[in-house]
Amino acid sequence: VLFMATLAATRWNPTxxxxxxxxxxxxxxxxxxxxxxxxxxxxxxNAIVRTQQPWRAA
Structure with missing residues (x-):
């Protein structure tokens, strides 16, 4: 699952x-x-779960 999520992230997540x-x-x-x-x-x-804050790309 992590592999597929990372493959998608390398295409769509700028960070x-x-x-x-x-x-x-x-x-x-x-x-x-x-x-x-x-x-x-x-x-x-992990940071998202720990801080209970939504993702904000830098």
């Missing part, structure tokens, strides 16, 4: 999309960059 692009531009393989984006997405989701 995750930018992170993925930066990693691949630095030469990381796409799967490695995707796993890094999974971790970033989990951090974002």
């Amino acid at each position: 995750i999309q930018r992170h993925f692009q930066q990693l691949t531009d630095r030469g990381r393989p796409k799967k490695v960059a995707l796993v890094a984006c999974m971790r970033k997405l989990l951090g974002i989701l």
Whole structure:
């Protein structure tokens, strides 16, 4: 489930999309960059649950 959510986020979420692009531009393989984006997405989701605040893209 997290894999599919991250795949969608790399296409539609500007924050995750930018992170993925930066990693691949630095030469990381796409799967490695995707796993890094999974971790970033989990951090974002954890902060949303912890603070009870809606998502606001920076």
